[in-house]
Amino acid sequence: MLLESMKKGIGKYVMIVLASLLILSFAVWGIGDMAGVISNPDEIAIVGETKITQREFQDQFRREMERIRSRVGNINAEQARNIGLADTALNSLIAKRLILLQATALGILISDDQVVRRIKKEPTFRNEMGQFDRVVFQTTLANNGLSENMYVASLREETQQEYIGGAITAGVEAPPTLVNKVYQFRNERRTADIIKIKRSLAGKPPSPKEVQLVEFLNKNSAQFMAPEYRRLSILHLDPVEVAKELSPSEDDIQTEYEDRLASLSVPERRQLEQILLQDEEASKRAYSSLNEGRSFLSVATEFSEKPIEKTKLGLVARRDMLPMLADAVFALKKNQFTKPQKSPMGWHIIRVAEIEPGREPKLEEVRKQISDDLALDLALDDLVKRANQLEDSLAGGGSIDDAANDIGVKVLKTALIDSSGMSQTKKKQNGIPLEESFTQTAFSLKKGETSNLIETSNGGYFMVRVDDIVEAVKRAMDEVRPEVQAAWKADWLNKSIRKTAEEIRASVKGGTPLASAVSGKNLTVEVSKPVSRFSSLSGNLIPPSLLHEMFNAKVGDLLIGPISDGYAVVRVKGIQAASLANSDSDLKDLKGALSIAIANDVLQEYSRALREEYPVVMNQAALDAYFSNQDYGRR
Template sequence: MLRGIHKASRNWLGKAVMGVVMGLLVISFAVWGIGDIFRGASSRSVAKVGHTEISIDLFRMSFNDRVQQLSRQVGRPVSPDQARAIGLDRQLLGQMIAEAALDERSRQLGLAVSDAEVARRITEDPTFRGPAGQFDRQRFEQLIRSAGYTEPRFVAEQRRGLLRQQIVGSITADVQAPKAAAEALHRYQSEQRSLEYIVLDRDHAGQVPAPTPEELAKYYEDHKLTFRAPEYRKLVILALTPDETARSVEISAEDVRKAFEAQKARYATPERRRVEQIVFPNADEAAKAAEKLTAGTSFQALAAERGLSEKDVDLGVMAKSDFVDPAIGDAAFALQQGVPSAVVNGRFGPVILRVAAIEPATAKSLPEVEGQIRQELALNRAKETLGTVRDKIEDELASGLRVDEVAKKLGLTVRVIDAVDRSGRDPDGKAIEGLPAGVDIVGSAFNSDVGVENESVTIPGGGYAWFDVAAVTRARDRSLDEVKDRVEARWRDEQVAKLLDTSTKEIVEKVKSGTPLAEVAAAHKLEVKTVAGLTRNAGEAAVSAKAIAEAFSTPKDAVGSAEGANATERVIFRVTDITVPPFDAASAQTKQLSDRVRAAIGEDLFAQYIGRLQDDLGVTINQAGINQALGVTANNQ
C-alpha cells in the first residue's frame, strides 16, 4: 500500500489527486465491511466523515476520472458498469473517506504547512521545469489546466497532501523490518531448483477413435452453453473526427506557401557540434593548462592528467541554443573542429573547449514538406469546423432523423456493422476493427435498443460519434449441426487429456517405485531434458508455469507432474537439486527485501490507524447519493 503511495506521489498529478493515501482495497474493506451500520449522510453527499461531507458532484467527477485512467491503463474503453463490476466505485469511496479522515485529524491536531513550503514543493517539481531547467510558470499553468485544475484548487490539493504526509510519516517512519522476515523472503524468492523431465503430447496419447453420433450428441447436450450463440447487434455508426473531416478540406498552393514562409525555422535544423570541455577550479590552473596545449600536449592527454575520462569531458551533440551559458556556446561555435580553445570564462568557472565533430545546418525545401503542411492545415481547419458540423448533426437528430438519414443529408459517411457481440467480435469470432478509439461504442450499444435515441459520444483527442442499434439478434442455442466440428474437436481434446492423465500416472508410479526416469523415457521413446536454476517467478522457461509451481512443492529427488503448455500436454519431472544463495544482510538485494517487509508492516499499521480514525470521527454513507452520482437505478443496481 505505502509503495503505491510513494509511486503515485512521484508525478505531479499523483501528488495532486492522490495526496498521500492508502491502498484502495485495504481501505474499502475498512469502509464497506461495516457498511450496514453507516447511514444518515445528507442528501447532498455520498458520505460524511466527522464534519466533512463528500459531495455527490465531487464523487461523480472523481469516478469518471478514474474510469478514464483505467481505460488508458488497459488500452481499451472501460464502461462505468464494467468499472462498478470490479469494485472501482467502492475503492474510490474508501479512498475519499480515508482522505477526508486524514484531513479532519490534521485540523484537529492543528497541523499546518506554510505558503512558502507549498510554493517550494511546486517550483521544485521537475514536471514544471522548462528547457533551461528552471520552474516554468507557463508550463505549470498549461499542465494543471489540462488536468482540470485551477491554480487555487491545485495549491489547496498540494497543501492537503503535505499535511497527510505528516500524519503518514509519524506512523510509519520508524518501522523496522525483522531480519528473520527478510531472510525468509530471501529464501523464498532466491531458491532455485533443477529438474530432469519428459513431455507427453497428444501424439503419445495413442489413437482416439471417432465419437459415435450418440457420444457426440450427449457431449453437446452436456456442454450446450459452451457452444451457445451470443446476442448480436447491428450498428450504424457516424464518426466525426478531425482526421476524417480533414480529408474533404481543400488547401490551396498559396496557403501552403504562406504557411511554409511563416514557419521556415521549423523545417530547418541548426548546426550542431559535439563539444568537449575541461573545467578548472581557478584561472591560474586554466592558464597553465592552456600553456601545455600551446606546447603540444593534446586535449585528451590534458584531460587524462586531470583524471577525467572521455565521458567526463563530453557534453554531447548540441546546438548553440542548447548551451545554458551563452559564453560557452559562442566560444564553441567559433572554433574549428579539433582545435582547442583558449581559456573561456564561463558562468561556472574557466574552461577549455574542443569541438570533436560538426553536423552542418540543414533546411528542407517547400516540395519536401508540402504534403505535411497541407495535411496540418487541413487538420487545423477541420478542428475549427468540427463544432459547427456537430451542431448540424445534433439538430437533424433532434428533428427525428436516424443516424444514417442524417449522414446522407449532410454528405457524411456511416459505417454499418451487421453483427457484433458484447465483446466486440463478429459471428466468426474476429474482433471488429476500426471502431472510434478510446470510447466503448459496443458497450453503449448493448445498453441501448432498437429505436432508442442515444447520446453522442466524445472521442478522446477530438471528435464525436453517434450510433443507432438497427437490429438485435437474441442469444440462442446453436444446433449440433451448426457446431459439429467444434464439438468434436473439444470432445477429442478431452479424450486426449484423459489418456495422457492415465499414462502420466503410470509413469509417475514407475519412477516412484525406483525405475530411473531415463529408462521409462526410453521405453516410451521420449527424450529426457534438463533445466537448472529455475526460480518461482521464472517467467518464460523451458517448462510450463504449472510445472514450475508443482516443482516448488516437490521435495528433492521426488517425482511430480503437471499440465504443460496446453491441456493436451503433460510434464513429468524429478527434482534433482535445490539451492539457496547465501543470505547477505549487507547486500543491495537484502536492503530491497527489508524495504518490502518494512512497507508491508507500515501498511498494516496505517490500515489499523485509518480504521480507528474512522471509528473515532464517525462515518456515514448515503447509498442513495452514491446511486445518484453513478446514475444507478433499481433496475441496474
C-alpha cells in the same frame, strides 16, 4: 538535461522517487483513461488549466530515450514508443505538473534567495578554485541551450516538487524484517526432476463415431456457438474524413510553418560509439590503447562491460546527451574520440563515427503535414458545431435519420454483424467507428433503442440505433462438423497423455522409483538447474505453468501441468534456501528499492487525489501526429 545531472545533489532521494515512481503511479490509469479532445495540435495534454506543449513532450521523450540508450544501446523513436516510452515521458510531465499545481495551491513559493543558494552550491558552476563562477554558469547554460530565465524557472519548479515529494515520503523506509523476507523469497532456488510427455507418444487418435461427436458438441457447445448479430444504423462524425474536404489558407499554412519551425528543424546529429567503464584506471588504459592506433571495436571488446552491440549509441543530437558529455563529443571531428569523461553512469570514451549536419526543413517539405494538421483543427471545430445541431434536432424529437439529414450527413445502414464487425458471410463491415466504446454501446442496447451522442478519442462523435438482433445460437452439427472432429481428436490426445502422467505420479507415490515408473514408455527423466521464482523461462526446463506451484510444494511432491506439446510431470528434488550471510550489499540495495516502492504506493494514492482535483486531458491526435512524421517526429 542539466537539471537531471543535479539530482545527485540536494534532494536526491526525493527526486529519484519523483522522477521514476510518479511515472509508475500514472500507469495505474494509463494514457487511454485521460483521452479527450484538445483542438490545438501543439498541445499534447492539459493538466488542470495548464498546457503541456509538443516541444515539452519532445524534450522529455528524448531524455527518456537517452536514459534507455545508456542501458540497452541504440533504440529508435518507433521502438521506444512500442515499449511504452512515449507514455512514460507524457506521464512524467503530467505527474510533475500536478505536483506544481498542488504546490502553488498550498502557497509553497520558492524565493529568489533559495534559487541563488542552490545555483551556488551546484558543482557544475564552480571554477578550478571550487568557487561559483558566473562565467562558467552562463557558458554551461548556453551549451545546453538554456537561457538564465529558463534555467531559474526550471530550478524553482524542481525545488517546489522536492518540498511536496519530501513531505509526502518523509520517513519512508522498508523495515529489516520485510527486507530479509523479500530477499529470501527472491533468492530461494529449487531443482526438479522433469518428465515431458508429448502428444506424439499417444499415437494416432481413432476416428470418432457420430454419437461421440454429438456428445462432445453438447458438452462443449460454447465453443461452437454462432455469435449474436445486429443490424445497426450508425451516424459517425469522423474528423479525419471531414478534414479531407477542408483546405487551410496559404496564409495560415505560412504562419503555422513559422510558428513550428523550431520544433520541425533537425539539429546536427552524430553517430556515436561508446566504451562505458566504471573504473577510472581501466578507462585510462582503454584510452591509451586507442591512442596506440588500435580499432575502437577491438578496445571495446577488451575493456567494455557491456555486450559489444550496446556500444553503438546511434544518431544523437547535442540536446539528447548528458551535459557533461555533450561539449566534448560535439567538439570532435569525424573518427575522433574523447578522453575518458565522467558522468553519474561511469567513465565514457565516445567516438564520432559519422556527422549528420542539422537543417531547417523548407515549407514545401512539411506543407502536407502542416496542412493536414490545420485541416484537422478546422474539422474538430466544425464537428463541435454539428454535434450541437444534432443534439438540438434530437431534443426536438427527431430520429437518428432526421438528425443526420439536418446536418447533411448519411447514416450507415449495416448488414447483420457480430461484435467484431463481421457479417454472417464473413465480410468486414466498412465505416464502423474504430472505438471500443462503440462496440460496447452497440451491443448493450435493446432492439429499437438509440444511443446518446458519444464523443470519440480523436474528437469525433457517433450515435447508433439497433434495428435488429439475431441471438447467439448453438450451431448444428452439419455447420461445424470439421471443427468438432478436430477438437474431439485434440481432446482425445490430451486425455491420453494426461492419463499417462497420472499413472506415473500414482506409481511413484506408491513407492516405485521415478526411473522405473517411466521405464518402457519411451520417456526420459531430466534434472533442472537450480531456478528461482523469477528465473528466465528461456532455456528453463521447468514448465511455466508449474513454476509457481513448484515453489509452494515440498521436496518429493509430484506436479502435473500442460506444456506446449503435451504434459509434464515435475518432482521437486531439492530446496536451496537463500542465506543472509555475506549479503550486506545486496540487502542494502534491496532495502533502497523497497523503500522507493513503498514511497511509490504513497505517491500513487496522493496522485489519485490530485488527478481528481486537477483533471487531465490528453490529445491523442497530437501525439499520433508527432510520431506519424517520419522525417521530423522520429528522432
